[in-house]
Amino acid sequence: MGLAGCSSDGGGNESDDGGNDADQDLQSAGGLMSSEAKLLEQPPDPIPEGGTFTVGLTTQPKGLNTLATSSSYSFAILDFVNEFGTALVPETYEVKPSVYTKWTAKNTTGKNAKPDVFFNVREGLTWSDGKKLTVDDVVFTYNFMMEQKPGRYISTVRPIESVEKASGSEWDVHMKLERPIGTYQINQLQLPILPKHVWSNVGDYQTYSPTKHGGPIGLGPGKVTTYNPSTAVEITFRDDYELSSLPWIEQNDFLIAGGPFLDSLRFKVYGSQSARRQAFFRGEIDAMYLGLQKKTQSTVKKVEKNERLTMVTGPDSGYSHHSYNLRRTPLDDATFRQVLGFAFDDYYWITNLQRGYAIEGDFVMPPGYAKVRPESGSDASLLKADATQAFSYRSKGEQSAEPDIEGMRTFLKEGKVIDGTAGTYAGVEYPGSITGVEASQTEAKHDYTFGPVESSVLQNADTDEELRVNGKTITQHLGRPMKMYIDPPKESPQEAEMFKRYVRVLKRIGIPVQTQVLEFNTQLTKVYGKEDFDIFTMGWNSLSPLGVSSLYNLMHSDNADDHSKTDTGKKKNTSTLLNNPMGYGLPDNAGADDLISQARTTMDDEKRNELVRKAVEKLYLDFPTMVTDYDNILFPVDGKKYGGFITGITDPGAYNFAQEMKQVYRKQG
Secondary structure (H helix, E strand, O other): OEEEEOEOOEOOOOOOEOOOOOOOOOOOOOOOOOOOOEEOOOOOOOOOOOOEEEEEEOOOOOOOOOOOOOOHHHHHHHOOOOOOOEEEOOOOOOEEEOOEEEEEEEOOOOOOOOOEEEEEEOOOOEOOOOOEOOHHHHHHHHHHHHHHOOOOOHHHHOOEEEEEEOOOOOOOEEEEEOOOOOOOOOOHHHOOOOOHHHHOOOOOHHHOOHHHHOOOOOOOOEEEEEEEOOOEEEEEEOOOOOHHHOHHHHOOOOOOOOOOOOOEEEEEEOOOHHHHHHHHHHOOOOEEOOOOOOOOHHHHHHHHHOOOEEEEEEEOOOEEEEEEOOOOOOOOOHHHHHHHHHOOOHHHHHHHHOOOOEEEOOOOOOHHHHHHOOOOOOOOOOOOOHHHHOOOOOEOOOOOOOEOHHHHHHHHHOOOOOOOOOEEEOOEEEOOOOOOOOOOOOOOOOOEEEEOOOOHHHOOOOOOOEEEEOOEEHHHHHOOOEEEEEOOOOOOHHHHHHHHHHHHHHHHHOOOEEEEEOOHHHHHHHHHHOOOOOEEEEEEEOOOOOOHHHHHHHHOHHHOOOOOOEEOOEEOOOOOOOOOOOOOOOOOOOOOHHHHHHHHOOOOHHHHHHHHHHHHHHHHHHOOEEEEEEEEEEEEEEOOOEEOOEEOOOOOOOOOHHHHHHHOEEOOO
């Protein structure tokens, strides 16, 4: 899971993976996105082999120790070295066999259940140094990680009680879990498998340097043959790779079995986005890792006009957001937070400023992960159902951009909450929640009235009244106007323009608010380190396609500092950067802890997905965060020289980059 600033680049694809407890785990907008995965062109038969595909990076990888590095640029390389027990279909996210051929879980229900997981290891696989994979390698992998506790995988191995060879002839490995884990198939069964003959000689995983010992060694198709991280890295593909020819791959309409078809994959490191982009248009590289980061019309048109280039598109693996500190009045009240949503002009943001390169946001699960969105399993249309528009911009009419100030004020004064119940709210019909879930609040926490303007920040604003919360202005409650942290305007001029418009509307309502420009690292410390904020703007990417661990990490109270509690006279506030700075789920705040916790321990797939969908919609109604948009991923490639690209899968230039490259082939001629 990656954290990044919320800018015009949407979900923030440039960030490193922070090593969180991720699962390792489409509609069209502007005509750029496919609604389903498909091949851009049908491959020839036979598929030609050979060639070197060159990819441009703007950040150098930080080591190739799969247990120690947290760099997403390192894993762009390691994804061709490592293999896992299970695999995911890149469109539907169904769990399929890989190194493990089959598995089962027993003793999964009941009080204090400790599930027994059994699985078999595929025969005939070889490591990249030519040695054969054995069951001992798999058992060693788990026990080594349980002993060493590498940060990236500690949350995955922590609930494992033991792993050993299974007794009897039906199963190869027996894993005992301390508790039921709803996503064990893509957590505990998807750790990178380590060669025992290499790692058994490693005393401390943090100090091991694979490149000094002929590595890294893995079950994947790639061998790192050149490693100069400041300039270039090259992977050579081996001929004895079998995992791309499994039956479920051969039966899939958009996956090409039998790859990789290339001889090698080369990564070249550039000092800036501009330098890399120029190299791409000159033909020095065949693609840019992560795709286009600055989606200006001129750049997109330049790609479209170039006969050599082809645009591969796909949905975002995350979202951009504004999030609120629920520890502060009146941000602790869903009524007030929902009005902040009414005041944001979604249409202007998406159509005028994003120019269709993003999709209007709603739920904290992106549309590419449809099975864990509330619309799944219902008659509601993805992204288009009225229930996804509960907090749409309140204007004076469908064709008007003029905000309905009085409508939003009335919503506050009446103390309403869109809690999942059908009705008319601030002039817009809402059909009721899709999943039947109810918000944490059914009425306002505070009494809202309006009176004369007192706060200095509103003196020159276009407003005749100022909001009172329980008889006091927000400035009196906070000791200052409400602040919104934003990125430097030069980094995101579209976002800066949107905030000017947004703040004008909030001031017209009578809400004293001002923006404060902060560099990303400063904002990161104030928000995630100290929880010292009112409203902040950032983004998440590479979320879990099954939703469970992302919801737990980002929205569960276990991952929030509780400033209301004290420990020896001091506020209880850890120095750890926790992922839920909003305080969602803490005592006296809205929360979805029960649903998230149930999903984490439900090992039946459909029951788990149903719980996730309810948690996602409850989050939407509680509104601790406003999802502003999902990025349209644009991944231009040299389509004249190479084929085999899939369009319509999540993050084709990042999250599913390895899948794309495993089936890319050099065209004849």
